[in-house]
Each structure stands twice: as C-alpha cells, then as structure tokens.
Amino acid sequence: MPAVLPFDGCDLRYADSGGEGTPVVFTHGAGADHVMFDAQAEHLRARGYRVIVWDMRGHGLSQPAGGPFTAERALADLHALIEHLALDRPVLVGQSLGGNLGQALVQRNRRLARALIVIDSAWNTGPLSWSERMLLKTAAPMLLALPAKHLPKLMADASAVTPAARVDARRAFSQMSKKDFVQVWKAAVELVVPDPGYRTPVPLCLIRGRHDRTGNIASAMPRWARAEGVEEVVIPDAGHICPQDNPQAVNVAIETFLHTLSRQEQR
Template sequence: MSALDRRLDRPGAVIAFADGGGDGHPVLLLHGAGMDHTMFDAQAEALTAAGLRVLRADLRGHGESSLDEGARFSADAALGDIAALLAERRIDRAVIVGHSLGGNLAQAYAAAQPDRVSGVIVMDASWNAGPLSSVERLALRLAAPMLALVPSRRLPGMMARASAVWASAIARTEETFARMPKPVFLDVWRATVSLVAPEPAYRSPVPLGLIRGAEDRTGNIAVAMPRWADVEGVAEYVIPDAGHVVTWDAPDETSAALLGILAEDRFVAAMR
C-alpha cells in the first residue's frame, strides 16, 4: 500500500500526499527534481518518532502525483500546490524541509509567505538569492539545452551516477528518474533554474538549516552552501561519504542532522 493515501485536486494536476497527524509541529517534506516522497522514508520515520506531524507529498508530475495532458510543470504551479496543501490540512505554519528542487521551492515559499513558515531546512539545493559568477550563470543557461541532447534511455543512469555515491542509492535513484518522461524532466529542470535569482541583500526571514552531502558535485552547491551558511550565520551540516541524494546515501546521518537542526533554540522557539 502506498504511503500517500490522500489526493488533492489542483489546476492541471492531482497531488498525492500523506499527513501523519498528531499534535506535533507540522513538517512538510519536499523531494528533489525527478525524485519522489520515498527519498524521505528514513527521515519521515525519525521525525514521527520525535513527535512531529509529518506531511509528505509528490510534486506534480512526480511519483504518484499526476500532471494533466497538455499541462507543464512550473515553479509557480508547484508553489501554489504547497500553499493549497497546507490550507487543505488547515496548517497555519510549518517547517519545510526541501531537497534540491524541493529546497529551492522551500526558499521561495518562505520568501513569499514568511508568516506561514516556521523554518526552512535545505538539503543539497542551490542558494536562490546567492551571488553567481559568470561561469555559474553560463552553466545555468546551458544546463537544460545540454540535458536535452542526452538520449532518453541514458538520462536516468547519467543523472543517478551524478547524484549518488553508493551503489544501492545509485540504483534507487536511476529507477526513480526512469519513471519520468524526459520532456517533463526538462520542464522540471527549467523550473528549478527559474528559482535561482541573485539578491545580495536578501536574508532568510525564518530560521534556516543547511545540509549537504560531502561528495555532492552537482551545480555549485559544494561551493555556494558554505558561503550561504556564513552569510546567514548558521551551521552547515556536511554528511560524509554522501552525494547529492544524501537521504539515500546516508539515511541515518541525514536524519540525525535534521533532528539536530530542529532541536536548535531558534527552531524550537519558532515552532512554539
């Protein structure tokens, strides 16, 4: 039986989600591009055991969430889905934990709706407002066109090998990526890039936590996240022997880092 037992009708999509319920503070888990809610299996279990109310969802066009024929994935639509999901569950404020694209969406949602967010924890995602060098700007512009040149049959394996370190995590990542049609994945990639918009004076309006795999070599994350931590004055949790899909490369260590951030005074205060 699927862990996602609820459905939310949205313009152009149906969102599959689960609400663990309980009296704990809500924590919404948002997966990365091409992935699905299963990447957070270990973390959902750990958060639930800690007494938190865990919500999981598949982003539109991912996993068990559909995308209507003719509809295309966009960042605005995904942000609308987040707002609608929290409203449907009557949640006034939640901590949002986002991996990769999920982390970019979490940043954008907190920037737009800070009163609805009690904290953001970003895993292996680009810094939306961070500065970009000319080389990084060029890489962002060329990413989607370059991926479009990769044959569909090769793309899942290529992305998996770039995203995970351990053989088991690579295999799971490739299997998950392979479920998404290439045109949808390219739209998802473009949406991710659209959320990166340098804004030097911007600082997070809510408590911020940062986690990345030590072996993450995707994009500029390994370079940008330490700078981001320094600018925001927060600790960066670096998980050894893990790549971009840190939750599968090092599930227990990632769960411990996540719980450690949520136990920090600034998060505890914000969740009261």
C-alpha cells in the same frame, strides 16, 4: 500515499501522519518522489512530529501533471497543500528543487513557515559568477542532447554515491520523460534570482552531502551559510541525495535543528 488533493488539473498525492506535533513538510527534488524521505519521515514520526510527504505534480504518484511544470505551479501546489491541511507554520524541508521551492515560498510570505531546512539545493538569491550563469544557461541544452534511455542512469549516478540510493534514484528518474525532466529543470532555474542583500527571515538549516558535485552547491552553500550566520552541516559518505546516501546522519542533523528550534520557541 493514500490521500489526494485535486488542484489545478492534477491529483497531488500526499501522506500526513497527523497528530499534534510540530508539522514538517518534506518536498523532494526534480525527478525524484516522496520515497527519498522514507527514512526521515519514519524517524520523525516515531518522535512525535507530524510528518507530511508528497509528490510534486508530474512526479511519482502525482501523475498526469495536468499541464506543463512551472515554478509558479509548483509553488502554488505547495501552498495549496499547506492550506488544505491547515498547517500552522510548518517546518519546510526541501531537497534540491524542493529546497528552491521552500526558499521562494518563505521569501514571498515568511508567515507560512516557522523554519526552513534546505538539503543539497542551490542558493536562490546568492550572487552568481559569470561561469555559474553560463552553467545555468547551458544545462538544459546539455540534458536535451543526452539519449533519453541513458538519462535515468546518468542522473542517478550523478546524484548518489551508494548503490542502494542509485538504484532508487534510477527508479524515480525512470518515471519521467526526458522532455518533462528538462521542463522541471527549467522551472528550478527560474527560482534562482540573485538578491545578495536578502536574508532568510526564519530559522535556517543548511545540509549538504560532502560529495555533492551538482551545479555550484559545493561552493555556494558554504558562502550561503556564512552570509546567513549559520553552520552548514556536511554529511559524510553522501552525494546530492544525501537523505538516501546517509539517512542516519541526515536524521541526526534534522532532529538536532528541530530540537534547537523548539528550545528557541520556548524562551
């Protein structure tokens, strides 16, 4: 991650493959970092896409955070990165919190992106049942109650199903204190604001690990796909961090969507 964007008190670290291909910006989930998308970045770079990966403030190499992590700060960071690199309507790819940020950014300004790929993420504007609202309210206190030394392993085991993905998830989660992780979780919850009549104004791809048991993703993403009139891509042998659990299948899903998008734009 050789490049740095100083912004709002934090040195945001990113890597840009450059080139004239369609720009694709990857945003990782809470507690993770850019390593999550190593396989996807390599795959798309080899096929001529301009690939950008970055670490959100307080994550990975973008430390210290320069202040409390909030949803507004994270959105401003992503917007600043797009402007800094003068990206012309990139495809936004986000896993978990990264997917929440992509949804929110497109909802605020549809002209910032040509398409949105959401991976194992909550549906920002989807309707919530009473039990789902309670789950959102109680998650942060439950996280705070966990012993800090056990949190990286617990989160890694809950996020991944393959040994290699669990090892790397534990590495990533270990870079963040429990206090900071809970603050990031609270920021993610801020982005979930039900608006059942809203529909994504750009082409949308939804990807989910078959064994993702995080929050209500397994039940809500199929409903989201039906509401948007798109086909949900379910990745076998994968959990919440399916880009690492089953990178080949995720690569195929992303590339297939990008090919379809290219054909639509050429019409």
